[in-house]
Amino acid sequence: MTIYQVALVAVVLLPAVGAGVVAVFPARLDRAARITGTAFAAVTLLPIILLPFARQAGWTAYTASPGALRPWTEVDVSWVPALHLDFHLGVDGVSYPLVALTGLLTVLCAAYSLKGPGRALIALLLVLEAGIAGTFLSFDLILFFLFFEVVLLPMYAVIAGWGGDDRRRAARKFVLYTLFGSVFLLLGVVTVAVSAGTADLRELTGGAGLDRTTQYAAFTLLAIAFAVKAPLWPLHTWLPDAHTQAPTVGSVILAGVLLKMGTYGLIRVAVGVTPQGAEKAAPVLGILAAAAIVAGSLICLRQTELKRLIAYSSVGHMGFVLLGIATLTTTGLQAALIGNVAHGLITGLLFFLAGAIKDRAHTGELADLGGLRETAPRLAGVLGFAAIASLGLPGLAGFWGEAFAVVAAIQRGGGLWTTLAVLAAIGGALTAAYFLRLLRRVTHGPAAAPVSPVIAGREWLAWAPLAALILAVGLAPALVTGALP
Amino acid sequence: MTAQSVDHVSLLPLYAAAGTAVLVLLADLFFGRRVVLGALTAGGIATAVCAIVVGGSRAGTFCAPGGGACSWVPSPLAAVAAVVFAGLTVGVLGLSIPSLRLGTAPTGEFCFLLASSMTGGVVVGYAGDLITLIVGVETLTLPLYLLVGLRRFAPGEKVSTAPASASITFFLISVVSTAIALLGAALNYAATGALHLDRLLNATGPFAPVADAGVALLVIGLAFKVAAVPLHAWAPATYEGAPLPVAAYLSTASKLGGVLALAAIVARLDAAALTAVLAVLTMTVGNLVALRQTRMVRLLAWSSIAQAGYILAALALGAPGVAPAAAYAVFFVVLELIAFAVVVALRPPGADGGPLLAYRGAGRRSPWLGASLVLAFAGLAGLPPGLAGLFAKVTVVDALIDNNHGWLAGVVALNAVIGLAYYVRASALLYATPERVGIAVADPALLEAATHPRLPVSRAVGAVVVAASLVAVALGFAPQVLFDALG
């Protein structure tokens, strides 16, 4: 077992063990438990940093053809042969940025919670990290499903335990709706595994061993599952409620990486395993993605609550990612990958900021906020930065995914895709509209509630890396797609 | 007629189980309570050991002349079932110890009945013909009628008729179901002349309708045992009225017995349509009604009805569905036992399950018990961290899709969503913060601690919780062990 394989397993195992350790700390050692949990999250970054050194060749541009899946390193241990389940982990250029993002956001959230509401939250964050990283690293379909499910209950607990006033309902909606999506994932995954006789993604990628009909059926099932998670309009309504009610760190993880499980799954599993199905369904997916972009933006124009607005903005942004995937061109898929990471960084930052604003002003209603640049200029500055990044300003991370989703749609050509590109571009303009409306309400205007301008160290700690990465990815998108041509 | 040669070795599990019953009876006559309990525990363990020693590959015994059809057939499934029955018996005994100590039931009788029931369960697993099967099922069930109603009230304690009502409900409906099952077996016999399971075949020709009706009645009669909808009305009332440990036994061992009996039938006779209808009805109605339950045991009862639906879905496949159904049943009984064990631990000895609201905040007061219950609920819902439950669901769905029953797999999976709704509600309640009271209270947590004292957990109950949880975790991480044992 090479050091890289150890690292691969450690990425999943360390947070899980950390969660266990934090959970058994007695209540009076609460602070020690929280520090321990954060330390575990931080230590998990080490194997994550180690992983890219494992690659021999390039950063693999992703294609859905047989044999295209060439992991940098992998671990394959038989687990439950009766269910085609192997403990098969691997990492490549598609999954690595997301794993790194997961690790980063978890550390930031854990550190952010050091002065927060208890050790159980940190334990749950670690479980979430294990589940999400496991999903990204799974090279076995059943294992993928298993990890996909791991995050459900912890996320429910995070929302229901630390959320806002209406948290119960929101958490229930989240967990039931996403489980509803998982139903389709289960059926799809098992259909594929049963038809192909294996659940190994390396063998399955490219649609090997699946006939056309099976691919159609499986893609439909898988696409619905991932569309719920991503979420794709009109399967998105769990998202605003969950985001509005979730605590800050919950929203960050939810928007930052949890949604990415849907898009990642779409790229790796749905498109990867059932390419013929994807080809057939691409127009539908594209239309829905464009609808998500436009509808998400329009709905955002009417939102009156800060976190709800940001939540709906996710619908629009993930629409761009899905549009990129739907084109099925390499450009589109790579745009989707960058868009994934960018959205994770930007929306993560936005939710941190929304949390900071709500903590200070004790309200998230746009009507009750205002004049933030007078009362808390730095907070307003970072918020402005995040908002401008989110509306896709070139030079910042958000640009690449959105612009090149449009480019990919044009590349695909034909009346339909050109129309979709136009709609998406218009959606981009609308995105600017609602973010400017947000800024105008929150930062401009007369100062409303008295807001403390002091920004705590933990807040800087959480914001600074994200802001720096937004700029870095914006200037050098190769950070996500790989440095090599 | 020559004397049959009997392979006593393969009968060892039966001897052990039946011997346990006799031993318990004797011990009750001559020794104190401790010895009785010890005898039953030892007997249970002995039965499990015997079943493992005999294994699943020995030839059958009590065979009809001409070879082939035997009445006692060791099989991997039978061995696993015997071990599970023994384990459940010991577990339920552990759960009953606090209330037995309190004297709510006569120890000797209680233990004897439990041992008898275990014997019946073992017989069902090994049964090779319809007679043995039905006798086994009856042996499993008959003592339970009594156990359900076996409740002594201390002087001064408020006398409740609930156990007696539960007992009579269970008894009457169960007896009717037995009659129906027997009628089915008789009609089938009349049309095909087959009693040995190996000789059961689908009928053709003019008597086929009679045989079909027989099979249907047989399946319906046995479906009573697993509380399949629409033959389920007894279950919630009975669980609710029965003492908690007995309810645990009803929803685990008794259900497992029903599953085994059904599996024996549907594996050989075609009852796919009927079983599929039963499955869909059972899981849907079970889950829907469970949504509205406000009492813990009723919630568990309805949820276990729904779970039976998933098992029936696998059984609708016929022979290929037996192994998945059995696997599911084993995962299920382990998780269900945890759930009941935690409920017993959280309630005062001899109390009933109580309303759900009584569990508010229990997970914060007793973190370990709370964690176990969450593990059980998550598993029953089919989600991690209850990996055992997840694998159970995957097993069933895998089998259904593999055998072109995708639609049924879809129904199963969708029902899991409804199921999660109430499991998650119950789990969340465990960690809910204290309810606001009308009067101003400085610290609601203190008030809650005062009004909801943390009850001491009996060592036996704790041991059951720990053991069952460990088994669930182990099965979660190594489900292949079970699949290997069943295959």
Added chain:
Amino acid sequence: MHAVIPYVIAALLFALGVYGVLRRRNAILVLMAVELMLNAVNLILVAADASIKSTLSGVQPEAWAYPAPEPKAGAIFALFVIVIAAAEVGVGLAIVLQYYRLRRAVVLDEVPLHEHEEQEAR
């Protein structure tokens, strides 16, 4: 025909039993109705023993599909059913007695299936 009469009687008996179970409110009488049903089963089993050979060999064209009928299996089954019935009656009477002791009645209308829910509704 040879075996019609026993079957018809059995059917009538069973139906009578079912009717009794459904209509009777007295637990003892319900128990007896169940006994009727079980006896109907016995009748079928014993009658089947007598007619099974002709059923299989006379009518069945591909008789090879069925092994030779098991000798007197029905009668043996009937014996077991009688035992089961006896056990059930024994247990049943015990339960009914216990119920009677507590409620001074054996009327089944009073047996609720939903006792506790009403209290909770408050």
Added chain:
Amino acid sequence: MIVALIPGVPLLLGLIGLLLPPGDGERRRPAATLGIVGAAAALLVTLGLLLFAHKPVEASTHWVTLGSVELTFGFSAGMAALYVALAVAVVALCVQIYSVAYLHDDPRYAPYAAQVSLFTGAMLLVVTSSDLIGTLIGWEVMGACSYLLIGHDRRLPEAPAAAVKAFLVTRVGDVGFLLGVALLIVDAGTSRIAALLAHDYSTGTLTAALLLILAGVAGKSAQFPLHTWLPDAMAGPTPISALIHAATMVAAGVYLVFRLYPLFDRSPAALAVLGVMAAVTILLGALSATAQDDLKRVLAWSTVSQIGYMTGALAVGSPAAALFHLLTHAAFKALLFLAAGAVIHAVGTNYLSRMGGLREHMPVTFWSFAVGLGALAGVPPLAGFWSKENVLTAAAHATEGGETAPVWVAWVVWLAALLAVLITAWYATRLLLCAFFGISRAHGPDGPDWEIGFDDARYTAPATPHDPPGAMRWPILLLAVPAALLGLAAYAPGFRTALELDDPHLDVAIVLPLVLLAAGAGAAWWLWRAVPGVDPAEALGPARHVFANGFHLDTLQDRAVVRPVRALAKVVTATDERVVDAAVEGTGTGTTGAGEVLAMAHRVPLPTAAVAVLAGALLLGAVAVWFGGVA
């Protein structure tokens, strides 16, 4: 890679500046230093390249490959680009220095200075980038900076709205820009401008792409119909107006068309659209400028009109004339705005109706204004005269045919441009007269009032208006030089070759515009003399209202775009809540309801239950017998 320094230094210093703590007094010094150093460094590098580089400078490196599209990160600067960069850097430097004094008490000066740096850097990136994606980055960063800077003023309720409008309207244009760029890139497989210019596009693709790009150009350069943001953008601090109007932002569109001109030259349709757009814009801007009461709005509308001249020149096939006018315009418009800032600083209002008689108190400002307005109107020999003359000549030349654009387009542009000479002269004269001549009307009954201006609550207006302090005066004087003399640069061969400008030849054709100029100016003066102290704009009669409101195009835009979008948003939100989400919630409540109904059904006594159970058994048995045999 030295070219990269031109945009790189201001951008980097701008980013660093954003991190500085905002504050007063001594803490402003680092911010001011960063801002001035950034602009000065860009200026020096540009000057160095202009003096020592003899051929176009290029440098590029591989950036990222996205599928089949390869992006490079590169810079190139031909001589023309360097001249534009020079103009940008000079204006930016002036604005930075000027702002130190203009915003001397503003607590948010630090982010302001940093944003100006970023703005400058972004414009320089547009100028020097050799890659369309780089251009796009600069293009959009400018938009964002304009948003931030226009919204800078915290005491103006309309400032945030104006900022949003500026960003959004340009962003709407950018939808087209992005799509056009995407079309170009996808077809060519690269985003290097040189490769794009050499690529052989089909007519359809090219026309579509260029028309889409024109939408972006219209947005950025405030061309009809996307010009509406520019007058409102006057809510920003005056130095920012100078920056936006003179060198950055509005110039970017013109420069982009110039940069891509080889492509435009292949598409008559695109040029025709551009020409019509230019003609409409020239007249629209000029006419609207006649009736404004707000000093800055007059200048703003004049910018709209002057940019129209540039796009008109492009349309009629003379990018050189366009660029020349861009440079002279940069000089005189920067001068005008900075001088206007001085006026506003002195009198505390933007409104011409409150000004008057400033000539005596503010001689420096007056003469700067006079030079600026003269250049704007095209009075010889000031800068504007030469460049405008070039545009008119080019248009007249194109009316004879032989250019890519259709002849009728050349006619339209030429006529519009001529007519606008008259109007420009009129409103320039009016502006000068109203502000600097006549009696002083500085204060209303309640003293100075601060409707629009600069973000400085602690500023107290002087008792009598006077010329601004040195930090504001010197930039004005510095800019007056090119505003007066840049036109003569057309005689400098180096400059001419760099812009590929024709030799200046003054023939009889200049008489016509000069007559028009004289007529316009004379008319204004006559009106002023006829009824002293009354705004000549009164003479416009009922048209004044229309002109003052920019032909009500704002209202039209509101009715045709903003309200429908809002209504659509309302409908979509309602649909989302009442249909999509309601379906989800409905499923939930429906399931729970079904559960309740079923639970109710189970609350029956034992005998009923027994009947039900047996009935169920019977039913199932029947099902099994009827269907089971088949299955």
